[in-house]
Amino acid sequence: MSDKTNIILNINGRDHAISVESRRTLADAIREECGQTGTHIGCEHGVCGACTVLVNGEPVRSCLMFAQQAAGKPIRTVEGLAKGDEMHPMQRAFMENHGLQCGFCTPGFLMLAVGVLEREPEISDENLIDVLSSNLCRCTGYQNIIKAVRAAAIEMRQS
Amino acid sequence: MTAHTKGSGTTWVGRSIRRVEDPALVTGQGRFTADLPAVHWVRFVRSSVAAGAIQSINAPDGAGIVTATDLKALKPIRPMLSKFNYVAVGQPILADGVVRFTGEAIAAVYAPGKDQAEDLADQVEVEISETTALIDSMDALADGAPLVHDEAKGNVIVEGRIKTPGFDDVWTTAHKVLRVDGRSRRQNATPMEARAGHAAYDASTGRVTLTCTTQMPHLTRTAVCDIIGMPESDLRVIAPDVGGGFGQKMSLAPEYVLLVWLARKLRSSVAWTEDRRENLIASFHSRDQHVELEGAFDANGRLLALSADIVANVGAYSCFPTTCGVEPLMALAELPGPYDVRAYHCLSRGVLTHTCPMAPYRGVSRPVITFVLERLMDKAAAAFGIEPTEIRRRNLIDKFPYTSATGLVFDDGSYKETMEMAVSAIDLPAFRKRQQTARDKGRYLGIGFATFSERTGYGSPAFAARGMAISPGFETVHLTIDPSGFVEARIGASPHGQGLRTSLAQIIADEIGIDPEFIKVVHGDTDRSPYGWGTFASRSLVLSGGASLLAAQKIRAKLVKMASHMLEAAPEDITLKSGSAHVVGTDRSITIASMARAAYHQAHIFKGEIEPGMTEIGSYDPSGTFSNACHVAIVEVDIDTGRVEVEKFLVAEDAGLIINPMIADGQVHGGVAQGIGNALLEEIIYDETGNILSSTLADFLPPTAREIPEIEMHHIETLTGNSITKAKGLGEGGAIGAPAAVISAINDALSSFGVSIDEMPATPQRIRAALRSSGKLT
Ligand code: FES
Ligand code: FES
Numbered sequence: 001m002s003d004k005t006n007i008i009l010n011i012n013g014r015d016h017a018i019s020v021e022s023r024r025t026l027a028d029a030i031r032e033e034c035g036q037t038g039t040h041i042g043c044e045h046g047v048c049g050a051c052t053v054l055v056n057g058e059p060v061r062s063c064l065m066f067a068q069q070a071a072g073k074p075i076r077t078v079e080g081l082a083k084g085d086e087m088h089p090m091q092r093a094f095m096e097n098h099g100l101q102c103g104f105c106t107p108g109f110l111m112l113a114v115g116v117l118e119r120e121p122e123i124s125d126e127n128l129i130d131v132l133s134s135n136l137c138r139c140t141g142y143q144n145i146i147k148a149v150r151a152a153a154i155e156m157r158q159s
Numbered sequence: 160m161t162a163h164t165k166g167s168g169t170t171w172v173g174r175s176i177r178r179v180e181d182p183a184l185v186t187g188q189g190r191f192t193a194d195l196p197a198v199h200w201v202r203f204v205r206s207s208v209a210a211g212a213i214q215s216i217n218a219p220d221g222a223g224i225v226t227a228t229d230l231k232a233l234k235p236i237r238p239m240l241s242k243f244n245y246v247a248v249g250q251p252i253l254a255d256g257v258v259r260f261t262g263e264a265i266a267a268v269y270a271p272g273k274d275q276a277e278d279l280a281d282q283v284e285v286e287i288s289e290t291t292a293l294i295d296s297m298d299a300l301a302d303g304a305p306l307v308h309d310e311a312k313g314n315v316i317v318e319g320r321i322k323t324p325g326f327d328d329v330w331t332t333a334h335k336v337l338r339v340d341g342r343s344r345r346q347n348a349t350p351m352e353a354r355a356g357h358a359a360y361d362a363s364t365g366r367v368t369l370t371c372t373t374q375m376p377h378l379t380r381t382a383v384c385d386i387i388g389m390p391e392s393d394l395r396v397i398a399p400d401v402g403g404g405f406g407q408k409m410s411l412a413p414e415y416v417l418l419v420w421l422a423r424k425l426r427s428s429v430a431w432t433e434d435r436r437e438n439l440i441a442s443f444h445s446r447d448q449h450v451e452l453e454g455a456f457d458a459n460g461r462l463l464a465l466s467a468d469i470v471a472n473v474g475a476y477s478c479f480p481t482t483c484g485v486e487p488l489m490a491l492a493e494l495p496g497p498y499d500v501r502a503y504h505c506l507s508r509g510v511l512t513h514t515c516p517m518a519p520y521r522g523v524s525r526p527v528i529t530f531v532l533e534r535l536m537d538k539a540a541a542a543f544g545i546e547p548t549e550i551r552r553r554n555l556i557d558k559f560p561y562t563s564a565t566g567l568v569f570d571d572g573s574y575k576e577t578m579e580m581a582v583s584a585i586d587l588p589a590f591r592k593r594q595q596t597a598r599d600k601g602r603y604l605g606i607g608f609a610t611f612s613e614r615t616g617y618g619s620p621a622f623a624a625r626g627m628a629i630s631p632g633f634e635t636v637h638l639t640i641d642p643s644g645f646v647e648a649r650i651g652a653s654p655h656g657q658g659l660r661t662s663l664a665q666i667i668a669d670e671i672g673i674d675p676e677f678i679k680v681v682h683g684d685t686d687r688s689p690y691g692w693g694t695f696a697s698r699s700l701v702l703s704g705g706a707s708l709l710a711a712q713k714i715r716a717k718l719v720k721m722a723s724h725m726l727e728a729a730p731e732d733i734t735l736k737s738g739s740a741h742v743v744g745t746d747r748s749i750t751i752a753s754m755a756r757a758a759y760h761q762a763h764i765f766k767g768e769i770e771p772g773m774t775e776i777g778s779y780d781p782s783g784t785f786s787n788a789c790h791v792a793i794v795e796v797d798i799d800t801g802r803v804e805v806e807k808f809l810v811a812e813d814a815g816l817i818i819n820p821m822i823a824d825g826q827v828h829g830g831v832a833q834g835i836g837n838a839l840l841e842e843i844i845y846d847e848t849g850n851i852l853s854s855t856l857a858d859f860l861p862p863t864a865r866e867i868p869e870i871e872m873h874h875i876e877t878l879t880g881n882s883i884t885k886a887k888g889l890g891e892g893g894a895i896g897a898p899a900a901v902i903s904a905i906n907d908a909l910s911s912f913g914v915s916i917d918e919m920p921a922t923p924q925r926i927r928a929a930l931r932s933s934g935k936l937t
Contacts, residue, residue: 021274028273037194038187040402042351043435047856050351078187091185095177098825102656103184104352104402110185133863136856138351138403139656141828141893142864 007071011036012080020067026060027051029067030077038078038107042136049135052108052115053077059115078107081114089155090114090148099148101139108135113149121157125150171665171675175821178661179676189400192355192370197430199223201418202276204266204283205441206258209292209513209849210307213256216266217284223269224283225421227255233420234386236413238479242626244318245484248308248511250476252386252413252420258287259307259475260515261849262441267417269429292849296449296472296510307475307511316473317484317509319491323564329464329502333455337538341531342918343898345447345472345843348520349861352402353438356415357430358422367422370397374409375480375693376653378629380685382411382479383419394419398683401655405833406519407443408655409695410478439859440851443518444843446919447472448486450531452494455502460543462554464502467494471524473509474516480629483509483517488625489524492565496525496532497574497612497787498554503564513849519695521833522894527919529611530838533899534917537607537906547608547903548582555610569612570881572787573813578610580873581789581811590793598911603798604806605910607903609790609896615814615888616701616881617783631692633780634702638667638710640773642759644738644752646671646678648710651691652703653683657890658822659699663707665818666884670711671718672735673751689776697786697888700818702779704884710777720769721754784881786889788812790831790896794904798930801923803839803905805866808897811873815887823889824872830893831870836862837894838901842920911935 004019009026011034018033027044030036030053042050044063051062054076062070081088090110093099100106109132116123116131123131129146137145183189204216218224235249254265265285270276293299293307299314307314330336356371373379376396384391401408414431421429433442448471455464469490473483491507540550555574562568587606594604614621619632637649648667652659660682664675682688691703715735722740723730732743741748755773757764762771793807810827817823840860844852853859878885898919905921906914914929930936 023274031194032196032273036187037191038189040191040352041193041432042353042402043856045435045855045857048351048435078185082186087182087185094185095181098178098821100181100184101658101825101829102350102352102401102403103180103189104191104350104400106184107187129864133865136351136861136863138349138405138833138861139829140825141830141832141870142867143828143869144825146864 005068007068009034009067009070009075010072011075011077022066022068024067025063026065026067026070027062030062036077036079040104040107042105047136049112050105050108052111052135054111054115057115057118059112076111078110081110088114090152093148093152097144097148097151099140099145105135105137109137109145113152117153117156121153171668172818175819176661176665176675178658178822179664180658180660191352191400191402192357192372193432195357195370195430197357197428199269199271199425199427199429200273200276201267201269201421201429201431202280203264203414204268204280204285206254206261206263206265206287208258208287208289209261209294211258211287211289213254213258213265214286214288218268219279219282222279225253225267225417227251227253230420232388233416236386236411236479238477238482239628240317240482240484240626241628243484243488245482246311246316248311248316248477250413252416260513261851262437262515264413269421292513294512294514294845294847294849296470296512299510299512300470307513311511314511315508316477316511317487319488319507320505321491321565322504323502326464326502326504330455333463334458335456335542337454337456337535337542339452339531339534339538339917341450341452341534343446343448343527343530344919345444346520346837346841347439347444347843347859348405348407349859350403350405350407353433353435354408354412354442355432356412356418357428358418359428360422360426362426366393366395367419368395368397369415369419370399371415372401372408373398374404374653374655374695376683376685377651377690378480378692379411379415383416386416387420396685398653404655405521406445406523406695409693410443410518435856436854439843439854441515443478444474444515445517445520446527447517448527450527452531452535454535454539456539460539460545460550460553462498462500465495465500467505469505469507471509472512472514474512474514476516478516478518480631481519482627484625485519486517486524490528492567493525493614494528494532495564496529497556497610499556501564514845521830522891525611525613525895526834526837526898529609529895530899530902530919533609533903537903548578548587551578551608551610569785570879571877572612572785573875573877574610574787576875577787577811577813578608578789580875581791581809584811584871584873585791585809603796603908605794605796605904605906605908607792607900607907609899609903611788611896613697613786613892613895615697615784615786616781617698618702618780621783633778634691634706635689635776635778636703636706636710637689638707638714638775638777640714640751640755642756644750644755646673647681648678648707649681649688650703651689652699653693654699655694657694657699657826658819659694659703662700662818662822663704666704666707667711670708671715673738697890700886701781701784701882701888704818704886705779705781705882706777708777708884709779710775713775713777717769717775718751718754721758721765722749724765724769725749725754725757781881784815784879784887786812786814786887786892788892788896790900792900792904794901794908796905796908796926801926803921805835805868805901808868809871812892813875813877814889815879815882816876816885817874818886826889827872827893828870830891831897832862832867834894834897835867835901837919838898839920
């Protein structure tokens with residue numbers, strides 16, 4: 001299993017030239033080869049969504065994708081959400097609405113919500129809850145996460 | 160000089176200020192244990208059977224492997240109780256000759272990468288000759304059952320009994336005796352971050368730094384050092400950002416001992432990240448209890464006496480530090496809950512089985528006893544033909560302080576008031592009408608009430624009463640103003656998502672007249688924080704908050720003395736606000752920052768009358784307080800599928816003075832969500848041989864945003880004398896009341912079928928089975 005391939009992962013606009021086995025998941029490659037540990041791993045079997053990142057603008061579970069499948073495609077992680085010191089409206093909304101407690105699930109929720117709202121800015125409340133139900137949070141009881149995403153949606157539409 | 164003010168003018172306590180914890184966490188700058196690089200990665204080889212004798216362990220040539228043979232010098236984990244017929248069984252760090260549960264670690268392998276370690280673990284061959292596995296506690300109690308540990312006869316490891324004087328006489332006078340056979344299935348706390356540890360040896364000092372997902376860093380250090388036999392000063396334990404604990408990360412993971420031992424042996428760094436399957440099968444479980452409860456009532460529905468037989472399936476070993484007595488003994492002491500009942504008889508036992516060890520999980524026992532007791536109240540309401548709220552009204556405690564039948568002293572609370580608040584907020588009569596209309600159309604709505612008390616913020620006397628060799632309790636805070644005028648509070652508690660840094664800063668800010676943003680709270684590092692017990696049992700805000708207040712009062716006194724000296728005014732005339740000391744009625748003032756500088760760099764001006772430096776210590780070890788609440792659930796049950804939808808959830812609660820309402824509500828929301836999961840979804844399922852059938856998050860089902868409704872919150876703030884900050888704890892309450900409220904609501908919805916669901920989780924299968932047994936399904 002030690003045959004490695006050289007690939008380039010473009011994370012938040014920056015190229016990372018890495019060498020990975022074909023079985024290496026995108027989640028592990030982002031965290032370990034590229035040192036971007038903001039993306040978290042909660043289950044490694046595609047249920048919790050903690051590892052959600054955007055690949056080609058779409059939210060994906062990086063534990064279910066091989067690093068090689070993402071080679072050359074634009075990847076966005078939580079580290080790339082803020083512009084310099086200025087936070088993304090979604091990040092601000094999570095802080096203002098207490099949408100996080102331990103913060104472990106938070107990067108996954110942020111990327112999921114940003115990905116969905118960029119694709120579908122007018123998403124209905126009903127569908128939004130459906131989408132958010134694809135990630136797990138054990139601390140917040142979700143209500144404040146939903147509130148935060150709704151608040152951010154309004155702001156994202158306006159800007 | 161920094162100006163420490165925004166001129167707020169009001170108190171910081173009571174305001175929903177934003178959490179200082181958040182910016183790092185939303186930008187991906189949080190630092191969790193699994194983020195650390197290591198030289199060696201460890202993977203555990205775990206037992207695939209529940210019970211048996213290890214015949215052989217074979218690893219591929221050249222593999223780095225550790226087995227029990229290498230660990231002969233290590234002591235087993237053997238937590239102690241000196242009461243309740245407790246049998247101190249020991250857990251070896253790696254299985255030594257025998258395995259006692261599926262998932263028990265048998266060997267540890269290490270390799271330079273995570274993947275290689277996994278490959279290697281897969282190649283280790285373990286031969287075990289299987290023996291009879293005891294999975295259910297009732298089987299373990301049966302005559303002639305094999306023994307999980309030879310020392311614990313009849314497989315009973317802990318046994319408590321209470322019978323109040325005159326109990327039998329009261330019992331015989333009863334008008335009606337009602338009974339509940341309650342069962343709570345086994346569950347797992349399931350923090351989103353599973354457990355992880357990283358131990359790094361420092362060649363220059365010979366010390367090891369263990370970074371791990373613990374709720375109690377200091378006690379982890381004590382335990383690991385005791386087991387390995389090393390001085391505590393050679394080990395530093397760091398709890399960095401921790402992704403939720405809920406009790407599971409309070410108990411010592413044997414894996415951490417192995418990591419420290421191995422780091423010393425290899426003189427290097429070693430890391431282990433638990434995967435979700437390991438977490439579900441081999442981290443700690445909880446809740447598994449049978450409760451047979453009988454209540455004797457007089458003709459007016461007044462509860463005269465309670466009689467209970469509690470059997471907790473505690474698994475194969477006893478967790479450190481609380482011991483596996485935590486569930487059965489909490490149940491023994493707290494079963495009567497918020498009800499005024501003088502006669503009580505209870506036998507509560509912890510029973511060993513070949514299953515994963517049990518440990519505290521948010522609420523500890525009270526989610527189960529509350530659910531059973533509230534079922535009893537609902538059955539009584541039905542038997543007396545009154546509303547569930549009316550039976551509670553007749554029995555709730557309303558005079559304080561109240562000494563319970565088990566000797567607990569309840570401080571001021573609002574048991575009746577929170578229920579009345581909930582009843583009027585929910586508009587019970589309107590609901591009953593809506594329920595009837597729905598029923599006429601074949602839709603089954605139900606409402607459930609749960610009233611409960613949550614014992615919080617107790618210090619060492621409460622644990623000592625259980626006879627614990629280690630009695631957790633006090634908290635200490637070291638509060639320092641540094642020469643730049645910034646404040647640092649080093650605390651022994653170790654939060655993992657509760658926003659404690661923010662809340663403590665609010666308490667300190669008010670006391671010393673400074674904005675919270677100039678206060679840093681430091682925790683989770685045994686090199687930097689004073690000895691403390693950590694964060695569990697809804698205690699941090701009460702204990703660490705109290706210690707913070709005491710330390711801040713001392714700093715305040717010192718600042719006043721200094722200001723009086725520097726401003727040449729009488730101490731009574733000095734006030735501290737907005738970052739400065741002011742002389743009342745004048746415009747003379749001096750900033751706290753300049754006083755701090757003087758304390759360090761101009762000590763001579765105080766002529767030896769004021770101690771140099773600016774550090775004060777506060778310690779707090781209270782007897783404890785009780786929060787209380789009434790939870791209300793409205794559900795709809797689909798009788799064709801057994802699916803339950805929680806339509807509405809309401810909480811009326813009293814946690815004393817609320818320091819930060821946003822954080823307080825968030826704690827309750829999270830607890831309620833876990834409680835709804837406990838009531839409806841979450842179950843660790845063993846087959847009869849001890850194989851676990853729920854080892855992924857597709858089988859063990861924490862609720863999602865779809866299952867949790869909006870939670871309506873109401874507060875009463877009873878200011879107790881038992882907490883110097885007036886804050887009562889609230890971390891667990893959400894999880895304590897919600898299961899009972901949801902199960903009650905389901906039973907209310909199904910009342911016309913004459914069935915009683917007395918088992919958690921109330922899965923669709925269980926509900927359908929009950930409905931079928933009623934014979935009333937068309
Ligand atoms: S870690 Fe990828 S979905 Fe859980
Ligand atoms: S904030 Fe802890 S898991 Fe979501």
